Amino acid sequence: xxxxxxxxxxxxxxxxxxxxxxxxxxxxxxxxxxxxxxxxxxxxxxxxxxxxxxxxxxxxxxxxxxxxxxxxxxxxxxxxxxxxxxxxxxxxxxxxxxxxxxxxxxxxxxxxxxxxxxxxxxxxxxxxxxxxxxxxxxxxxxxxxxxxxxxxxxxxxxxxxxx
Numbered sequence: 001x002x003x004x005x006x007x008x009x010x011x012x013x014x015x016x017x018x019x020x021x022x023x024x025x026x027x028x029x030x031x032x033x034x035x036x037x038x039x040x041x042x043x044x045x046x047x048x049x050x051x052x053x054x055x056x057x058x059x060x061x062x063x064x065x066x067x068x069x070x071x072x073x074x075x076x077x078x079x080x081x082x083x084x085x086x087x088x089x090x091x092x093x094x095x096x097x098x099x100x101x102x103x104x105x106x107x108x109x110x111x112x113x114x115x116x117x118x119x120x121x122x123x124x125x126x127x128x129x130x131x132x133x134x135x136x137x138x139x140x141x142x143x144x145x146x147x148x149x150x151x152x153x154x155x156x157x158x159x160x161x162x163x
Contacts, residue, residue: 006039009043009088012073018068020090033152042074044094048074055133091111115151
């Protein structure tokens with residue numbers, strides 16, 4: 001069985017998508033689903049090689065494993081889009097732009113809010129106010145948890161119920 005790739009996408013691949021990747025990966029580890037599914041992230045306008053933002057790097061709980069210290073921004077490209085079983089954007093306009101750019105893959109491009117709540121809305125980006133930015137972190141954690149079963153169903157319909 002080949003692994004299904006889940007791809008989280010934001011703009012710069014330094015905050016929202018790596019954080020969503022981290023939360024989803026944590027859930028996969030807890031559910032012992034790493035053999036079936038892999039997860040990564042990319043940015044629509046990422047500068048390849050840039051690190052995660054300081055807010056993630058300096059959080060001792062989040063970065064205890066060094067996950068964010070190792071993170072390097074990746075620019076979304078044709079190969080990643082083709083390889084991904086599901087592409088999850090943080091904003092509605094990101095989803096729409098990717099569906100226009102990659103019409104053959106439009107069926108696998110969804111927003112995180114759509115998967116979590118059944119309605120589409122944007123997940124805010126940083127504004128450099130610590131409390132606001134921490135609220136985005138909490139929102140992402142909640143949305144990834146709520147979206148998790150639907151994400152599993154979207155990539156492996158038969159095995160989602162068993163996990």
